[in-house]
Amino acid sequence: MVKILMAFLIGGLICLLGQLIMDLTPFSVTPTHILVAVVIGGAFVSAFGWYQPLIDIGGAGATIPLSGFGHSLAQGAISGAEKNGLLGAIGGGMEATAVGVVGAVVLGYLMALIFNPQG
Amino acid sequence: MKKIGQQTLVFSNTPAVVSAAAIVGPKEGQGPLKINFDLILKDNLFGEKSWEKAECKMLQEAVNRAVDKTDLDLDGIDFLLAGDLLNQTISANFAARQLAIPFLGLYGACSTFAESLILASVLVDGGYATHVMTAVSSHHDTAERQFRFPTELGNQRSPSAQWTVTGAGAALIGPKQEGPCITYATIGKVIDLGIKDSNDMGSAMAPAAADTLAIHLKDTSRSIDDYDLILTGDLGSLGKFLMEHLSERQGCRLGDKYSDCGILIYDSSQDTHAGGSGCACAAVVTCGYVLESLRLKKYNKVLIIGTGALLSPTSMQQGESIPGIAHAVSLENINS
Amino acid sequence: MADLKKEIEDSLQQYKEAEYQELIQQLRPKPPVVKNALAAFAVGGFICAFAQAINNVIIQTGLPQKEAGTVVVIIMIFLGALLTGLGVYDNIGKFSGAGSIIPITGFANAIVSSAMEWKREGYLFGVAAKMFTIAGPVLVYGILSSVVIGIVYYFLK
Numbered sequence: 297m298v299k300i301l302m303a304f305l306i307g308g309l310i311c312l313l314g315q316l317i318m319d320l321t322p323f324s325v326t327p328t329h330i331l332v333a334v335v336i337g338g339a340f341v342s343a344f345g346w347y348q349p350l351i352d353i354g355g356a357g358a359t360i361p362l363s364g365f366g367h368s369l370a371q372g373a374i375s376g377a378e379k380n381g382l383l384g385a386i387g388g389g390m391e392a393t394a395v396g397v398v399g400a401v402v403l404g405y406l407m408a409l410i411f412n413p414q415g
Numbered sequence: 416m417k418k419i420g421q422q423t424l425v426f427s428n429t430p431a432v433v434s435a436a437a438i439v440g441p442k443e444g445q446g447p448l449k450i451n452f453d454l455i456l457k458d459n460l461f462g463e464k465s466w467e468k469a470e471c472k473m474l475q476e477a478v479n480r481a482v483d484k485t486d487l488d489l490d491g492i493d494f495l496l497a498g499d500l501l502n503q504t505i506s507a508n509f510a511a512r513q514l515a516i517p518f519l520g521l522y523g524a525c526s527t528f529a530e531s532l533i534l535a536s537v538l539v540d541g542g543y544a545t546h547v548m549t550a551v552s553s554h555h556d557t558a559e560r561q562f563r564f565p566t567e568l569g570n571q572r573s574p575s576a577q578w579t580v581t582g583a584g585a586a587l588i589g590p591k592q593e594g595p596c597i598t599y600a601t602i603g604k605v606i607d608l609g610i611k612d613s614n615d616m617g618s619a620m621a622p623a624a625a626d627t628l629a630i631h632l633k634d635t636s637r638s639i640d641d642y643d644l645i646l647t648g649d650l651g652s653l654g655k656f657l658m659e660h661l662s663e664r665q666g667c668r669l670g671d672k673y674s675d676c677g678i679l680i681y682d683s684s685q686d687t688h689a690g691g692s693g694c695a696c697a698a699v700v701t702c703g704y705v706l707e708s709l710r711l712k713k714y715n716k717v718l719i720i721g722t723g724a725l726l727s728p729t730s731m732q733q734g735e736s737i738p739g740i741a742h743a744v745s746l747e748n749i750n751s
Numbered sequence: 752m753a754d755l756k757k758e759i760e761d762s763l764q765q766y767k768e769a770e771y772q773e774l775i776q777q778l779r780p781k782p783p784v785v786k787n788a789l790a791a792f793a794v795g796g797f798i799c800a801f802a803q804a805i806n807n808v809i810i811q812t813g814l815p816q817k818e819a820g821t822v823v824v825i826i827m828i829f830l831g832a833l834l835t836g837l838g839v840y841d842n843i844g845k846f847s848g849a850g851s852i853i854p855i856t857g858f859a860n861a862i863v864s865s866a867m868e869w870k871r872e873g874y875l876f877g878v879a880a881k882m883f884t885i886a887g888p889v890l891v892y893g894i895l896s897s898v899v900i901g902i903v904y905y906f907l908k
Contacts, residue, residue: 301801302803305803307795308799308850310784311853312788314795314852315787317852318787319782319784319848324573324613327852329859330849330854334758335863339896342870343904354799356800356802356803356820357799358799360798360799361799362853362854362857365893369895369896370896370897373900373904374901376901377908383804386824386901386902389894389900390894395824396825396855397827400832400859400862403832405879407832407833408861408863408866408878409835411863413867413870414567415459415555415559564864565868566868567835569864571848573782575780608772618771618779653778656775656778690868
């Protein structure tokens with residue numbers, strides 16, 4: 297139960313931060329801007345080793361926001377570099393996130409086959 | 416010379432609005448002007464397979480209904496002047512394919528309706544035609560996917576964003592008769608004050624509307640008091656504020672004779688943020704509400720200022736600002 | 752002479768633009784920052800708490816945390832995609848903004864909404880090509896970041 301509460305807090309705070317960026321910047325910030333920024337931000341925070349503590353505290357609260365996707369990409373690249381050298385550094389990020397990306401493409405395609413936009 | 420001042424045309428033969436029809440989508444059909452529309456769609460698809468096809472069918476249907484209100488048939492219409500917001504104005508082009516009336520396609524963004532009224536009046540007044548059909552359409556979903564995001568994307572709309580009106584309006588311009596006639600028209604300049612926010616069309620168009628109004632009044636030596644109602648096309652609530660400010664600076668207090676079609680068409684509870692926009696916004700309000708009010712003599716002189724934001728997704732992405740345009744058309748009851 | 756005239760016109764236009772911007776800033780309606788922030792916090796938090804609850808259940812079956820995490824991601828993507836297909840997710844998004852954009856369900860929403868929207872333009876140039884209009888940049892910059900981090904790490908370790 298504590299884990300769920302912490303996930304709520306950490307996940308909520310990450311989203312709150314994103315919302316403040318959207319509302320308080322003078323130019324218009326689209327969902328694309330936000331998603332890209334969160335992924336890049338998550339990757340670099342993770343590269344410095346600061347994202348893992350967040351996951352230890354928040355669990356899904358840190359892995360479900362897209363910054364968690366950035367974290368997996370960064371950690372995949374780092375462990376790839378450890379194990380397989382330069383090639384691992386290049387492919388490690390994709391390898392670590394492959395299931396998620398494939399899942400999104402396949403499920404996305406299936407849903408698009410089944411449903412129509414309602415406007 | 417049939418032109419006075421800098422930019423204003425005088426129609427001495429006073430072409431008349433013979434008939435008009437307005438079709439709207441379900442959301443507009445719940446708005447305050449619902450009793451003025453000829454047809455309210457049950458859904459946004461209008462029995463078609465895509466929204467683009469639905470928009471095209473609305474435009475056709477509006478033309479057909481406007482013709483049905485007269486003794487004429489489609490063969491009796493000399494020309495069709497029509498336009499819409501989509502790339503290559505497909506709604507108008509494909510409607511014209513079905514209607515088989517000699518056709519000129521127009522694009523003036525949301526000012527297209529005013530543009531078509533002016534050109535139709537020129538043709539009729541100049542004796543080149545007896546009956547000219549004007550028609551425009553817009554559709555919330557087709558506009559949204561072309562100009563902004565997929566309709567099912569879970570994003571928040573900004574408070575200054577406007578809601579594209581789903582609908583089509585058609586007006587048949589013909590020889591002089593009793594009732595609403597077109598007396599003056601002022602063709603506006605493209606004015607750009609550097610607005611770059613595609614969620615804020617009202618601000619982009621307000622300077623053009625203020626400029627066209629000022630020039631119209633100067634050219635015709637009229638004042639605000641000569642009109643019973645002055646309507647801008649689709650400035651929305653923010654654009655209306657700006658229009659009032661800009662006009663006041665030029666020494667012209669608009670007061671409560673002034674309103675905006677984008678504000679009239681929706682209820683504040685309908686969650687459209689700044690109000691309506693799109694070609695159909697000015698068209699359905701004019702063809703539905705304004706012409707009916709003129710017929711009932713509730714108003715006798717109305718100035719419609721069609722406003723358009725001349726942008727494309729490409730120009731936006733290349734960092735261009737949004738130019739605005741506005742054309743004014745004076746609709747008056749003439750007793751002969 | 753012509754240059755001078757153009758220069759005067761340009762600076763006049765700039766002055767007008769700046770003055771107009773100022774007027775707009777005064778009149779422009781502000782987004783309800785506090786309400787939006789609270790909504791984003793609540794909905795974003797709820798989505799993550801829900802995922803954590805699923806995670807807890809999966810852990811009970813004896814799956815190690817790493818695999819359980821991946822399964823949770825897939826389930827969340829499925830839910831995001833399904834709610835988009837049912838036409839619910841855009842209404843959640845209207846209320847919660849970033850709260851439903853940033854979680855992985857928002858990524859699924861971006862993919863499905865684009866793919867579905869262009870279905871009428873065919874399965875090759877419509878669904879498949881347009882699927883990545885929003886998700887594409889995310890993948891491109893995510894992958895670029897990962898490669899940069901990997902290579903830098905390789906040379907610094």
